[in-house]
Amino acid sequence: xxxxxxxxxxxxxxxxxxxxxxxxxxxxxxxxxxxxxxxxxxxxxxxxxxxxxxxxxxxxxxxxxxxxxxxxxxxxxxxxxxxxxxxxxxxxxxxxxxxxxxxxxxxxxxxxxxxxxxxxxxxxxxxxxxxxxxxxxxxxxxxxxxxxxxxxxxxxxxxxxxxxxxxxxxxxxxxxxxxxxxxxxxxxxxxxxxxxxxxxxxxxxxxxxxxxxxxxxxxxxxxxxxxxxxxxxxxxxxxxxxxxxxxxxxxxxxxxxxxxxxxxxxxxxxxxxxxxxxxxxxxxxxxxxxxxxxxxxxxxxxxxxxxxxxxxxxxxxxxxxxxxxxxxxxxxxxxxxxxxxxxxxxxxxxxxxxxxxxxxxxxxxxxxxxxxxxxxxxxxxxxxxxxxxxxxxxxxxxxxxxxxxxxxxxxxxxxxxxxxxxxxxxxxxxxxxxxxxxxxxxxxxxxxxxxxxxxxxxxxxxxxxxxxxxxxxxxxxxxxxxxxxxxxxxxxxxxxxxxxxxxxxxxxxxxxxxxxxxxxxxxxxxxxxxxxxxxxxxxxxxxxxxxxxxxxxxxxxxxxxxxxxxxxxxxxxxxxxxxxxxxxxxxxxxxxxxxxxxxxxxxxxxxxxxxxxxxxxxxxxxxxxxxxxxxxxxxxxxxxxxxxxxxxxxxxxxxxxxxxxxxxxxxx
DNA sequence: CGCCGCGGT
Numbered sequence: 001x002x003x004x005x006x007x008x009x010x011x012x013x014x015x016x017x018x019x020x021x022x023x024x025x026x027x028x029x030x031x032x033x034x035x036x037x038x039x040x041x042x043x044x045x046x047x048x049x050x051x052x053x054x055x056x057x058x059x060x061x062x063x064x065x066x067x068x069x070x071x072x073x074x075x076x077x078x079x080x081x082x083x084x085x086x087x088x089x090x091x092x093x094x095x096x097x098x099x100x101x102x103x104x105x106x107x108x109x110x111x112x113x114x115x116x117x118x119x120x121x122x123x124x125x126x127x128x129x130x131x132x133x134x135x136x137x138x139x140x141x142x143x144x145x146x147x148x149x150x151x152x153x154x155x156x157x158x159x160x161x162x163x164x165x166x167x168x169x170x171x172x173x174x175x176x177x178x179x180x181x182x183x184x185x186x187x188x189x190x191x192x193x194x195x196x197x198x199x200x201x202x203x204x205x206x207x208x209x210x211x212x213x214x215x216x217x218x219x220x221x222x223x224x225x226x227x228x229x230x231x232x233x234x235x236x237x238x239x240x241x242x243x244x245x246x247x248x249x250x251x252x253x254x255x256x257x258x259x260x261x262x263x264x265x266x267x268x269x270x271x272x273x274x275x276x277x278x279x280x281x282x283x284x285x286x287x288x289x290x291x292x293x294x295x296x297x298x299x300x301x302x303x304x305x306x307x308x309x310x311x312x313x314x315x316x317x318x319x320x321x322x323x324x325x326x327x328x329x330x331x332x333x334x335x336x337x338x339x340x341x342x343x344x345x346x347x348x349x350x351x352x353x354x355x356x357x358x359x360x361x362x363x364x365x366x367x368x369x370x371x372x373x374x375x376x377x378x379x380x381x382x383x384x385x386x387x388x389x390x391x392x393x394x395x396x397x398x399x400x401x402x403x404x405x406x407x408x409x410x411x412x413x414x415x416x417x418x419x420x421x422x423x424x425x426x427x428x429x430x431x432x433x434x435x436x437x438x439x440x441x442x443x444x445x446x447x448x449x450x451x452x453x454x455x456x457x458x459x460x461x462x463x464x465x466x467x468x469x470x471x472x473x474x475x476x477x478x479x480x481x482x483x484x485x486x487x488x489x490x491x492x493x494x495x496x497x498x499x500x501x502x503x504x505x506x507x508x509x510x511x512x513x514x515x516x517x518x519x520x521x522x523x524x525x526x527x528x529x530x531x532x533x534x535x536x537x538x539x540x541x542x543x544x545x546x547x548x549x550x551x552x553x554x555x556x557x558x559x560x561x562x563x564x565x566x567x568x569x570x571x572x573x574x575x576x577x578x579x580x581x582x583x584x585x586x587x588x589x590x591x592x593x594x595x596x597x598x599x600x601x602x603x604x605x606x607x608x609x610x611x612x613x614x615x616x617x618x619x620x621x622x623x624x625x626x627x628x629x630x631x632x633x634x635x636x637x638x639x640x641x642x643x644x645x646x647x648x649x650x651x652x653x654x655x656x657x658x659x660x661x662x663x664x665x666x667x668x
Numbered sequence: 669c670g671c672c673g674c675g676g677t
């Protein structure tokens with residue numbers, strides 16, 4: 001959300017990009033690909049689309065697409081450009097993000113998320129309505145930091161896939177212009193990526209790099225002389241040291257997760273109270289994505305006079321969110337990262353040392369408005385041992401959704417797709433196997449029609465997409481839609497708060513279904529949309545996250561529209577038999593049709609055993625955490641620390657599993 | 669018995 005950078009509010013003619021207007025237009029005219037290097041505040045995102053529009057790139061009804069990594073970036077930048085062009089947002093300038101389309105037939109400049117542009121490519125494979133596509137990959141130029149020349153760079157799965165797709169489209173559309181804004185270090189790589197043909201030969205007529213200058217304040221880096229034994233302790237101590245010895249300025253502490261953050265906030269409060277009287281007081285504030293929005297807002301409010309703010313945050317503060325007034329950064333040197341094990345199919349979420357690029361980006365948070373200081377809770381030798389940059393998502397994620405998407409985009413040979421960095425073969429193989437078992441791919445690994453194509457179009461992961469497509473045959477489309485929408489929220493259904501856990505669990509019991517979490521989620525959804533209850537207060541009283549519930553309604557509507565387009569009868573509900581055993585069985589059989597690969601059996605000790613022998617535990621947030629069951633299917637599997645948890649669990653019968661996927665269970 | 673880093677369709 002770097003859109004609030006000071007540069008944006010400078011008159012456009014004074015922005016650094018203004019001096020490069022003519023050369024930029026020349027390059028875009030001459031080369032199919034232009035790589036722009038320049039940092040936040042250079043004005044490239046707001047000005048370049050306007051230059052292109054003025055230069056005639058929107059003639060003949062064509063439009064310019066600009067992708068952003070975040071929804072909030074797409075909407076705010078679009079609003080800014082509309083204001084500069086003195087037009088109403090949604091007319092000449094608009095944006096399009098999931099659930100919100102602020103564009104019209106008059107729209108020439110369109111901001112959007114990269115994931116949404118990929119979806120458009122399913123319908124319009126050559127993206128023919130665009131004359132220019134500008135892809136923003138957040139980049140951070142930090143070469144003014146002491147002793148460092150380094151850059152960080154967000155690499156989401158969708159933006160990696162988009163760039164590969166654009167390269168493919170360009171071969172068929174020489175008229176298309178591609179602009180990529182990138183970090184200096186990657187600029188050459190991008191150019192080579194687009195210029196290389198299938199044999200690796202580089203063409204020099206494909207593209208060019210344009211650099212725009214920008215600046216940042218210096219940040220002093222301080223390392224530990226000896227490694228810290230407990231970085232939470234050390235972070236608290238550093239906060240107090242800064243507070244008692246350093247001039248005014250707020251503090252930002254990077255830690256890895258909720259529990260650590262809450263503990264640190266409590267420790268700071270406790271220790272600060274024990275200090276001798278200080279001229280200013282300390283106000284520690286937690287910040288992580290799971291925190292309710294109203295509590296997140298506190299960190300953006302300027303501290304009162306005589307108060308020094310200490311924001312204790314996860315990686316959310318590294319690039320997603322910008323807090324003004326930070327003069328000191330404390331970096332624990334770790335981040336929680338997801339990884340996917342293709343052999344076991346289990347995702348892990350573990351604290352891992354950050355990359356040098358990431359550490360640099362964290363330090364840079366102290367130098368946004370004036371010179372700052374960064375205290376690294378590790379040694380300089382440790383920093384030197386960190387990887388240069390974080391392993392891109394495409395090399396560590398479950399690729400089933402991505403591979404399905406590529407197939408639907410007409411890329412049959414996923415092994416030969418132009419990846420920026422190719423994923424490990426095992427990840428691709430595992431994804432292909434699952435998609436085959438779900439019937440999305442045939443014996444020749446070709447997308448099945450209509451089933452595979454429809455699964456790709458539905459905005460849920462392949463297993464849940466299969467559930468939705470099977471629901472009609474079980475007579476539970478309406479219920480499956482609600483469950484799909486609720487599981488899409490990814491655990492954000494319940495409003496968690498320190499000290500109210502007991503009460504929250506009591507509230508949860510009101511919705512509990514004997515059969516497990518999916519039916520419970522359905523009960524929650526039905527209660528929310530039930531007469532007169534679709535309101536924030538009702539949610540609060542029942543310990544539900546209102547924002548998430550509203551989102552579930554949107555997701556369900558969108559999924560429903562897709563099913564209607566597939567001519568699936570959505571009204572087919574078992575509502576009249578509500579609560580009856582037939583409804584419950586139909587629904588659970590339907591879940592099995594998609595989630596047969598996520599089956600496990602409860603052991604006498606209450607743990608579960610997967611079909612491949614892995615020992616699993618019901619996540620404490622699950623109803624099955626302390627209930628008896630035999631066979632179950634589950635939505636998600638994650639390993640944290642040294643335990644493997646399953647979440648969103650529902651009781652099923654073994655024979656349903658065998659019926660749903662006989663070949664899958666025979667080969668195991 | 670004891671817990672999800674951050675995004676996106």
